Amino acid sequence: MKHFGKRLIVAALAVVALSGTALAQEIMNIRLGARDIGSIDPALTKTGDDETVVLQVFNSLVAPPRGTLDMDIGDLQPQLAESWEISDDNKVWTFKLRPGVKWQKGYGEVSAEDVKFSYERQMDPALGGVHGASFKDIESIEVVDPLTVRFTLKDANAFFHASALTPGFGRFIVPQKAVEELGEQFGFAPVGSGPFEFAEYRPQDRVILKANEDYFLGRPPMDELHLRYIPDNNAATIAFIAGELDSSGGERTPEWVAQIEQQAPDAQIITMLPGSLQFLHFNMKVPPLDDVKVRQAIAYAVDRNVWEGAFGILHGDLTAIVPESFYGALQTADIPEELRYDYNPERAKELLAEAGMPDGFAIDAIISERDDYLTNMLMVQDMLRQVGIEVNLEVQDHASYHANIREDKGTIVELSTAIAPTAPAVINEFLSEAAAVGKPSALRNFSHYGELGGSVDDLVAQAVAEPDAAKQMELLTEAQLQILRDVPVLPLQTAPLLSVLQGNIDLGYEPVSGFGQHEFATARRVTE
């Protein structure tokens, strides 16, 4: 009996030890700054945090090289599509899908029908998604055979891959059968083809994803991802320092960076450009902003070198409206000196005098209370005061501010926002006539450029349709120079997206540029 007891104990210990090994799951804890899910149906995402989840579960047709936003057509990488053909006039894009890619949870194989369904679904205005505008130039989508799909565009578009096919902004392929079967539930428990599959959602707490054993690019090293909703920055920082989180988005302040460097010295601090583009939009309906000399005066009066000193590694230069790293951007070196608007308060005063306001003027402006908005605006306010322009600020909560600027109540409007990395995308979204606030097709043209004066719509349209890359660049350069002459907006800076990873996490690639989301398909824990 004694022996039996001993054996029982040994056996029990062995079982515990074995089960301990079997249960040693590699779990990665990732912080999301939102309070909860909006929707993790790729067609209905509205926030970067929702996109982070989607990026782990779904695939696009093609992608830029990992960790970059390199949209050069020659560098495109296959994802669900293994090869593609583009007609000489850039109007017909044909994709051949990888055979045998499986949908998760037994929903069959990824087919051309699914691709057609995914895009047509987003183009339906009744769906309530916000990504539909990216797909407006699609005339038709045709299933050539079960693994071949063909997009025919209304007009030639050399940028179609960048605006509609690469990951982010809803451009993911979803399984038709699962979407139809699951209905609204698809937004909380999606089914994709990506490296991780949905396992559990705990409201306001976390989304749990588990490794997709059948992933066509190989099973990810991590067994589970716990994407945790932690809105409070302090709480997230403490948890990161304590090691309870492996990855977290950071507070975009130099103080926060210093705190992490000091208290978690092993952590990897990652900045990704372009991050948020920060502009001042001048509402050209509001005098005296309707006068180009006044807008130029403001451009000269704002010392844009200050931002680098104030934000350190959280700053990126923005001389023209399109960041230099974007496809089709005007390079700073190519901007003539008189259009660079280097800080010159004397020139600002001269221009104000020429505009008939030698003593300056006062103007009311609204601004969001959010840090990245308010800090910039207070700096601008102070600099403008030096040349006699008094900006009377009314600070509003973020939701009210956005509602008000959409109703055209802004004068000098500030925006801090991420956008698809091509010159036409930026220009069309902020400066095309159709995007002017107040129009049914309004996007974010708060200056009414193109509607009230100046327009680069034709130049951009020609560039997008132009098959010859050199001519395309010429047209885009001319458009960007014209914008610099008219100053409907004043670019301030880009604020890179910031994230931290524990020192023992290796993502498997180097994130250089992007919209702030990391892919965790190859992330692994490095043993120390």
Add this chain to the structure above:
Amino acid sequence: MLRFVFKRTLDAILTAFLVFSFVFFAMRLLPGDPVIAMLGDRASAETIANVRTSLGLDKPILIQYAEFLWGLVNFDLGQSLINRASVTETMMRNLPYTIALTIASTIVGVVIGVPMGVLSAMRAGKVTDHVTRMGSLVGSALPDFYLGVLVLMLFGLTLRWFPLLGGGDTAFDLRYLVMPAMTLGLLKGFGMIRLTRTAVLDVAGRDYVRTAEALGMSRQNVIWRHIFRNALIPVTTHLSLSIIATLGGTIAIELVFNRPGVGQLLVGAVTSRDYTLIQGGIVILSVLVVTINFLTDLLYAVIDPRVRAA
């Protein structure tokens, strides 16, 4: 007693109705647009208009109010404007976390506050009394989020006794409940000490206590039969008020410990102007509050029969 219960029930229903009607209209007076908040700043005007129509937000406000009331009659609180989840389900998932925190922190508060208060009163004017009074005064002046961060740093980060953030598998998961309950409980306890002390001293000075003492009743008997029982009335009032305050006031604690709950839920809903979630949340909370008030009234009536006549 029946008439009393009936009258109080009517009062309760009327109060709840007034509260959520007020919330319905107040929400719509707030600046900001739920559709823009929901769609972000990248949506076209067309999409915004489509979504507004599909959510019924383009209807006249009185029609929306009528629909809201009709929904209430049918126990239907609608769907969140932001993620289309059922408001009732969302609330019911979060409410247990807040209730667990409320109950646990009240227990901590009573366990600390009542005995310390009685002790302080019994030793009135002595060193124990002074120390307790000063301690509770300083304690109640601490802001909740600050005390929360202190607790988090000490027991979570330095001692590593508890997981730092989250709510755990269930609302009553102790590993996740202890730190937030301790924070809130301490704060409640500080208030309770002073209140209990005052109540006990007040009763102790009454004629009937002196009479009892003069009649030669034992000290213990006087304390428990006469002083403590009568001192319970203000303490009970305070307790019910404190439970109500906790239900709505867990926001800071839920934020610091990243604990799911009604507070966090409502803060998020206000930020995104999620009208239906706020309305639904307030309906459920006000029903709870009114019920607690109602039960407190009944409890008084049991403890002190004079209340029934009032």
